[in-house]
Amino acid sequence: MRERTFAPSRILIYLIVLLIAAAWLAPLAVVVLNSLRSNEEIAQGSMIGWPQHWAWSNYLAAWSGFCVAETCAGIRPYMLNSALVTIPATIFSTMLGAVAGYAVSLWRFRGDTWIYGIVTLGLFLPQQMRLLPWTIVLRDIGLINTLAGLVLIHTIQGLSFTTLFCRNYYVAIPHELIRAARIDGAGFFRIFWRIILPLSPPILIVTVIWQFTHIWNEFLYGVTFTSGQQQPVTAALIALSAAVADIPQHGVQSAAVIIAALPTLLIYLLGGKYFVRGLTAGAVK
Amino acid sequence: MTNAAAIRPGRPALPEWVRRLPEYLMIWVPLLLSAAHLVSFSLWTIWISFTPSTLIPVSGWVGLRNYSAVAASRNWQIAFDNLLLFGSAFVLLSLVTGLALAILLDQRIRGENLLRSIFLYPLAVSFVVTGTVWSWLLNPGLGIQKLVHDLGWTSFKFDWLIDRDMAIWTIVIAAIWQSSGFAMALFLAGLRSVDTDIIKAAQIDGAGPIRIYRRIILPSLWPITITVVVIQLQFAISTFDLVRALTNGGPGIATQLPALVVYDLMFQRSLLGRGAAAAVLMLLILLAVLLPYAAWRYVQRRRAAHA
Numbered sequence: 001m002r003e004r005t006f007a008p009s010r011i012l013i014y015l016i017v018l019l020i021a022a023a024w025l026a027p028l029a030v031v032v033l034n035s036l037r038s039n040e041e042i043a044q045g046s047m048i049g050w051p052q053h054w055a056w057s058n059y060l061a062a063w064s065g066f067c068v069a070e071t072c073a074g075i076r077p078y079m080l081n082s083a084l085v086t087i088p089a090t091i092f093s094t095m096l097g098a099v100a101g102y103a104v105s106l107w108r109f110r111g112d113t114w115i116y117g118i119v120t121l122g123l124f125l126p127q128q129m130r131l132l133p134w135t136i137v138l139r140d141i142g143l144i145n146t147l148a149g150l151v152l153i154h155t156i157q158g159l160s161f162t163t164l165f166c167r168n169y170y171v172a173i174p175h176e177l178i179r180a181a182r183i184d185g186a187g188f189f190r191i192f193w194r195i196i197l198p199l200s201p202p203i204l205i206v207t208v209i210w211q212f213t214h215i216w217n218e219f220l221y222g223v224t225f226t227s228g229q230q231q232p233v234t235a236a237l238i239a240l241s242a243a244v245a246d247i248p249q250h251g252v253q254s255a256a257v258i259i260a261a262l263p264t265l266l267i268y269l270l271g272g273k274y275f276v277r278g279l280t281a282g283a284v285k
Numbered sequence: 286m287t288n289a290a291a292i293r294p295g296r297p298a299l300p301e302w303v304r305r306l307p308e309y310l311m312i313w314v315p316l317l318l319s320a321a322h323l324v325s326f327s328l329w330t331i332w333i334s335f336t337p338s339t340l341i342p343v344s345g346w347v348g349l350r351n352y353s354a355v356a357a358s359r360n361w362q363i364a365f366d367n368l369l370l371f372g373s374a375f376v377l378l379s380l381v382t383g384l385a386l387a388i389l390l391d392q393r394i395r396g397e398n399l400l401r402s403i404f405l406y407p408l409a410v411s412f413v414v415t416g417t418v419w420s421w422l423l424n425p426g427l428g429i430q431k432l433v434h435d436l437g438w439t440s441f442k443f444d445w446l447i448d449r450d451m452a453i454w455t456i457v458i459a460a461i462w463q464s465s466g467f468a469m470a471l472f473l474a475g476l477r478s479v480d481t482d483i484i485k486a487a488q489i490d491g492a493g494p495i496r497i498y499r500r501i502i503l504p505s506l507w508p509i510t511i512t513v514v515v516i517q518l519q520f521a522i523s524t525f526d527l528v529r530a531l532t533n534g535g536p537g538i539a540t541q542l543p544a545l546v547v548y549d550l551m552f553q554r555s556l557l558g559r560g561a562a563a564a565v566l567m568l569l570i571l572l573a574v575l576l577p578y579a580a581w582r583y584v585q586r587r588r589a590a591h592a
Contacts, residue, residue: 010392017389021403024462027418028406034421046431047421096315103312118320124575125323126523128547128564132333132557133326136342159319188308217411219526220544224552234413238530241417250421261414268409272402275409276470 034254035059042250055251062255067243075256077229078236082216083263084147085232089154090211094204096155097162102196104163105170106178107188116167122160127220130157138225145226153225154215161214162207165281169203170196202274209271210278213264233260327568334561342557351562360549361563364541367453368570371542372521375460376514382461383468383513384506388498390469391476401473405466412463416530419459420446423531449539452532456524456540459531464520468513475509476502508585515578522571543567 030048038055064074071077103109104116134153135144143149173196181191222232231239237260240253268275302309334352337345355361386404390397407415422428425444433441445451479502487497525544532540547567551560 013389013392013394017386017394017400020386021400024403024407024466027415027422027462030422031418042427046435047424047427048429048432099311100316103316107312109312115316115320118323119316122319122323124519124571125327126544126564126567126571127525128523128544128567129330130322130326131547131551131564132342132561133322133329156319156322159315160323163316163319188305188311213409217413219411219413219529220548224548234411234526237413237417241420241530250427253417257414257417261410264409264411265406268406269402272405276405279408279467279470280474 031254031257034250035062035258037251039249039251043248047250058251058255059259061249061252062259066240066249066252066256071229075233075236075240075259078231078233079259081147081226081230082232082234085150085154085222086212086215089151089158089215090208092151092155093158093162093211094207097159097207098166098197098200098204099192100159100163101166101168101170102192103188105167106173106175106196107191116163119160120164122157123164131220131224134221134225145230147226147230149225150221150232153221154211154218158211158215161210165207165210165278166200166203168281169200173199205271205274206278206281209267209274212267213275216264236260330561331565333557334565336558338557338561340555340557347558351558352566355546355550355559355563355566358546360538360541360546361543361566363538364543364546367540367542368522371453371456371460371524372518374454374457375521376517378457379461379465379468379517380510380513382465384472384510386465386469387472387476390473401469404469407463408466410463412524412526413530415459415463416527419455419462420531423455423458446532447536449536452536452540456528456531459527460521460524463527464517468517471509471513472506475506479505511578511581515574518574519571522567522574543570 033049033051034042034047035058036054036056037049037051038053038058041052041055042049062075064076065072066074100119104112138144138149138152143152177195178191181195186194217234218232219234219238223235223238226232226235237256240256244253333342335346335348336343337347337350390400394400423443423446425431425442425447430441430443433443445455483501484497487501492500523544524542525548528534528540528542528545534541534545543563544567547560547563549560550556550563554560
């Protein structure tokens with residue numbers, strides 16, 4: 001079966017695939033190289049080139065030096081903001097989604113199909129339909145321009161995805177298992193804790209990776225509901241490129257882009273299998 | 286089942302519903318919050334779209350006036366035309382790219398895992414990052430055009446980013462780079478699930494690889510194709526971040542898209558009624574894609590259940 005003859009057609013296949021792969025890697029390579037070139041060096045040539053002097057100081061400047069508006073603290077506070085939004089919202093939405101998915105698929109209760117149906121509509125409803133209501137809700141409960149407000153939004157909105165992921169995973173668990181445990185007197189939480197949770201790591205990893213990536217990368221809510229020092233890093237990147245429009249600092253900007261993209265890229269590198277599983281699980285909804 | 290209660294050990298004195306309160310709360314509160322916000326937020330936005338609200342939400346009824354104002358605005362018209370062009374070009378090209386990549390990777394090639402990771406990694410990156418990076422690459426004074434000029438070919442021209450007619454294609458390029466891998470992943474899963482017995486039988490009958498692809502493998506992929514098209518269209522309709530980072534709607538308003546119009550009306554011009562109307566129009570465009578899809582899925586399931 002596994003013969004590897006190097007017929008011309010095989011060589012052609014490899015050639016095409018490698019060319020496309022190179023094209024797909026090129027943007028990353030360009031930014032990584034730029035992040036190591038000085039602003040002056042880039043200004044003299046183009047954005048595409050090999051560093052003449054390795055300007056590692058770009059990373060220091062991007063992390064804690066450059067100025068957006070009046071504050072010169074680099075990208076660090078915005079990275080922290082993103083982390084403070086993404087980590088709690090990921091944990092909350094995953095936990096609540098796991099319980100909800102379990103309740104809907106195995107515990108069953110009156111009205112479960114209805115409420116589950118409505119919750120999954122959240123996968124499709126455009127963010128634009130929720131922008132104004134969220135503005136008013138956040139203002140009324142005093143969470144506008146706070147990280148807690150973003151955590152709240154992402155937790156509630158994330159539930160649509162996390163409930164769907166977990167529910168689709170839990171329906172494969174045999175009902176007899178739950179029935180037997182209930183006859184033995186185990187309640188809702190005991191069954192969840194003793195039976196469901198030990199079976200859950202694969203789907204929890206998928207859900208956590210999905211939520212983390214999406215919340216970290218989210219921009220619209222960040223830019224709408226926060227400003228200045230409260231912004232997540234995606235919004236800060238846009239503010240940065242607007243702030244340096246007059247005197248471009250492409251080396252430092254490239255370093256900032258790399259830093260901002262690093263958490264989700266690392267997660268992808270470490271958990272690629274689960275990342276792809278989430279993509280396809282989301283697709284077969 | 287009936288004697289189950291009898292077997293159960295002695296119950297505590299608390300009434301059943303109090304004892305089970307934490308459980309009810311845990312089941313209902315998150316689900317109800319999620320469902321309630323979806324329903325009430327949608328209804329509220331729809332209601333606002335029929336009111337004369339500007340800076341703040343007010344009650345009142347203006348009928349379809351906000352809708353006609355949005356539909357008559359140049360901003361929306363350009364956004365809608367752009368959506369048609371961007372949506373169809375992006376969906377078609379990412380479909381072709383994704384399918385081609387899947388078929389190539391399915392040829393039992395070395396390093397398949399590594400290659401697959403390369404085609405998928407843009408999905409892990411935010412649209413803001415993608416847009417920023419491509420805005421550099423496609424900027425004629427900085428990116429590809431500048432590089433080619435520096436190499437000596439000074440008449441080379443690649444300035445779509447600042448060309449009103451071509452700028453929308455820069456968004457198509459970036460979007461394809463970002464999400465063709467997604468189509469590839471789904472197609473690859475589809476290719477791997479084709480019944481190998483049928484393929485072997487066809488090979489025994491003397492069918493060549495091209496014939497097998499055309500007659501057996503590709504036809505079996507069309508349900509996946511529809512799923513990919515719908516998901517990519519859903520993405521195209523709500524595209525916001527990518528444009529914001531890549532062209533910010535420019536040059537002028539040449540790369541305006543509906544999501545940008547909504548944001549502009551709501552938060553930059555403070556015309557809440559019109560912004561809400563534009564958001565509802567976005568929802569209607571989305572429904573025009575999703576409802577036929579849902580109907581198709583329903584028919585498929587019925588057919589599968591009867592078969």
